[in-house]
Amino acid sequence: xxxxxxxxxxxxxxxxxRKVLTIGSFKLGICHGHQVxxxxxxxxxxxLQRQLDVDILITGHTHQFKAYKHEGGVIINPGFGTGAxxxxxxxxxxxxxxxxxxxxxxxxxxxxxxxxxxxVDKIDFKKAQPVG
Amino acid sequence: xxxxRVLEQVVNCKDELAQYYLMDCIIQVFPDEYHLQTLDTLLxxxxxxxxxxxxxxxxxxxxxxxxxYAASTPQVLADFLQVEAFSKLSEAVVKVIxxxxxxxxxxxxxxxxxxxxxxxxxxxxxxxxxxxxxxxCVKKLEGVGKxxxxxxxxxxxALLTAPLEKYNNIxxxxxxxxxxxxxxxxxxxxxxxxxxxxxxxxxxxxxxxMEADKxxxxxxxxxxxxxxxxxxxxxxxxxxxxxxxxxxxxxxLVQMLTNDDNSEMFKILQTVRKYFLKGGPKRLxxxxxxxxxxxxxxVRLLQQQDESSxxxxxxxxxxxxxxxxxxxxxxxxxxxxxxxxRLYLQCAEAANNCDLEPIAYEFFTQAFVLYEEEIADSKAQxxxxxxxxxxLQRMHVFGVENRDTLTxxxxxxxxxxxxxxxxxxxxxxCSHLFWVVDGRVQDGERVxxxxxRALRIANAAQQMASVTKGSGGTLTLFVEILNKYLYYFxxxxxxxxxxxxxxxxxxxxxEMQSDNTTQDPMVDSFFASTLRYIRFQKQKGDGVAERxxxxxx
Numbered sequence: 001x002x003x004x005x006x007x008x009x010x011x012x013x014x015x016x017x018r019k020v021l022t023i024g025s026f027k028l029g030i031c032h033g034h035q036v037x038x039x040x041x042x043x044x045x046x047x048l049q050r051q052l053d054v055d056i057l058i059t060g061h062t063h064q065f066k067a068y069k070h071e072g073g074v075i076i077n078p079g080f081g082t083g084a085x086x087x088x089x090x091x092x093x094x095x096x097x098x099x100x101x102x103x104x105x106x107x108x109x110x111x112x113x114x115x116x117x118x119x120v121d122k123i124d125f126k127k128a129q130p131v132g
Numbered sequence: 133x134x135x136x137r138v139l140e141q142v143v144n145c146k147d148e149l150a151q152y153y154l155m156d157c158i159i160q161v162f163p164d165e166y167h168l169q170t171l172d173t174l175l176x177x178x179x180x181x182x183x184x185x186x187x188x189x190x191x192x193x194x195x196x197x198x199x200x201y202a203a204s205t206p207q208v209l210a211d212f213l214q215v216e217a218f219s220k221l222s223e224a225v226v227k228v229i230x231x232x233x234x235x236x237x238x239x240x241x242x243x244x245x246x247x248x249x250x251x252x253x254x255x256x257x258x259x260x261x262x263x264x265x266x267x268x269c270v271k272k273l274e275g276v277g278k279x280x281x282x283x284x285x286x287x288x289x290a291l292l293t294a295p296l297e298k299y300n301n302i303x304x305x306x307x308x309x310x311x312x313x314x315x316x317x318x319x320x321x322x323x324x325x326x327x328x329x330x331x332x333x334x335x336x337x338x339x340x341x342m343e344a345d346k347x348x349x350x351x352x353x354x355x356x357x358x359x360x361x362x363x364x365x366x367x368x369x370x371x372x373x374x375x376x377x378x379x380x381x382x383x384x385l386v387q388m389l390t391n392d393d394n395s396e397m398f399k400i401l402q403t404v405r406k407y408f409l410k411g412g413p414k415r416l417x418x419x420x421x422x423x424x425x426x427x428x429x430x431v432r433l434l435q436q437q438d439e440s441s442x443x444x445x446x447x448x449x450x451x452x453x454x455x456x457x458x459x460x461x462x463x464x465x466x467x468x469x470x471x472x473x474r475l476y477l478q479c480a481e482a483a484n485n486c487d488l489e490p491i492a493y494e495f496f497t498q499a500f501v502l503y504e505e506e507i508a509d510s511k512a513q514x515x516x517x518x519x520x521x522x523x524l525q526r527m528h529v530f531g532v533e534n535r536d537t538l539t540x541x542x543x544x545x546x547x548x549x550x551x552x553x554x555x556x557x558x559x560x561x562c563s564h565l566f567w568v569v570d571g572r573v574q575d576g577e578r579v580x581x582x583x584x585r586a587l588r589i590a591n592a593a594q595q596m597a598s599v600t601k602g603s604g605g606t607l608t609l610f611v612e613i614l615n616k617y618l619y620y621f622x623x624x625x626x627x628x629x630x631x632x633x634x635x636x637x638x639x640x641x642x643e644m645q646s647d648n649t650t651q652d653p654m655v656d657s658f659f660a661s662t663l664r665y666i667r668f669q670k671q672k673g674d675g676v677a678e679r680x681x682x683x684x685x
Contacts, residue, residue, distance in 0.1 A: 034515070034519060035515075035518045035557075037518065037521055037525055038525050043622065046665075047612070050615065050662055051608070051615075053654070072665065084425075085428060085429060
């Protein structure tokens with residue numbers, strides 16, 4: 001599954017929508033993020049993660065890649081595929097994220113274009129076994 | 133020698149089939165060097181042929197042979213110049229057209245296309261030759277106006293495309309003074325197609341146009357898609373998707389108009405805007421945002437280079453901000469208030485980063501005015517107010533008074549949103565305006581007051597819902613506010629005490645157990661994960677556990 005962002009300056013109808021999907025044993029939440037204030041604040045995003053009750057929260061708005069792993073799950077901001085201007089982030093590096101889900105294991109591959117080179121990083125997250 | 137006599141025979145036979153065949157033979161059979169030397173003679177025969185003979189094909193074939201000759205043997209270029217091959221061929225073309233007044237336009241233009249092809253192959257560096265060919269064609273087209281014949285139009289397009297594809301650099305093509313004059317003879321629809329071809333060529337080749345006067349020339353060339361003109365059909369007759377694609381291309385083009393020299397860059401922006409503003413309400417929504425972001429990039433560069441000096445008291449960054457203000461204002465004719473609001477906020481943030489308080493304040497003022505006067509749709513209001521709150525939260529440039537005024541406005545509008553849940557959420561978002569952090573503030577008491585206000589709204593919403601719908605369903609708001617309490621508790625707000633948190637937890641539990649409340653699994657899981665979070669915090673090290681100890685679950 002790949003995640004990338006479509007710019008909010010384009011005439012998209014309804015950015016306040018949120019979506020929750022279940023893939024394998026993981027619940028994913030997708031939300032644009034401009035309504036979670038302060039923007040990019042991980043503690044505030046945590047609240048959204050609890051609210052949607054998801055393991056992985058995918059969010060945007062800041063055009064900067066961020067991945068944050070905590071006991072409740074993972075918060076990912078895949079950044080922005082075109083490296084477009086952001087008032088929040090200087091020197092946006094174009095980036096996108098591929099997420100691989102296998103059973104109780106989630107691996108996030110981050111692709112960033114930094115200084116003309118593609119850099120790949122990965123983040124592992126294992127979900128605790130559900131209490132039977 | 134032989135050739136003049138042969139040609140005499142060819143001309144005198146006056147048989148069109150024979151003439152064509154014989155000329156063809158002569159061209160193919162005799163060697164290239166020979167042709168170069170006998171160019172006068174050979175070309176002299178052409179106007180004397182029967183009018184029905186396809187002279188242009190004959191000439192084209194000759195030129196093709198000569199082009200190949202030049203390509204395979206670069207040393208002979210000197211010979212070409214010495215015998216003045218180009219001017220002889222040019223004259224021949226003119227002569228042939230003159231002698232056949234009934235020649236259709238397509239014929240005349242295709243002769244020029246053939247000559248241009250020759251010129252681009254043999255004398256690619258001689259822009260003056262290329263321009264001359266175009267000029268000759270312009271002369272021929274004088275008085276014709278917009279060409280209506282399809283075949284002739286195709287030839288004109290070929291004439292315009294050839295240098296574009298040869299040089300793959302619009303800046304080179306722009307130096308051909310006759311190029312725009314040729315393009316003017318295309319009818320409206322075809323002109324736009326050609327304009328799109330030009331932009332695509334620029335994008336494909338990654339050509340940057342770096343000088344303001346070249347940018348101006350380019351805008352002139354593309355004017356049929358940048359603005360309306362006399363005789364162009366009304367915009368609502370055009371296909372909307374095509375129009376959108378076309379205008380998006382224009383918007384993308386802005387990225388190619390750039391210069392590292394900041395002054396030149398600003399001139400470029402001003403030039404582009406001059407043309408874009410003539411585009412009318414339908415176009416501005418597509419084109420202006422691109423320009424705004426280009427200007428914001430310039431501001432960022434100026435900020436990083438710290439250009440603080442300026443003439444007559446106005447610094448360079450301030451000039452760019454003035455430009456930005458006027459540009460976003462222009463969107464009011466579209467009208468596009470939501471877009472304009474976003475752009476004003478982007479500008480406010482940029483002004484904040486440049487430490488320009490009055491300018492940042494002005495942008496916020498404009499954003500609020502738009503909110504008050506133009507954004508009536510309740511959904512749009514929710515989005516807009518959150519954008520305002522989010523941007524305001526990030527400001528560090530405001531002094532106490534300005535910050536207070538804007539915060540007061542933001543909270544006021546938040547509480548006036550149509551739906552109570554929206555009110556509640558916007559108000560608790562405003563709590564961050566009293567906390568801020570890097571821009572300072574951190575007024576714990578006002579944070580709590582704000583959250584309490586949100587709680588009152590949540591209560592009212594709860595009561596309203598149980599009366600109107602017979603159930604709660606807004607219980608989630610309480611859990612959201614609880615999470616906000618936890619946020620500030622974590623971040624050291626002394627006014628958010630354990631008892632405050634405890635109180636809200638108990639309230640939620642009571643409400644959930646009440647008969648009036650229908651079970652909502654989403655609220656249950658949200659509350660559960662919140663409690664889970666608290667339990668987790670109780671077990672953490674670094675003094676976190678102690679803080680959480682007194683919260684009983």
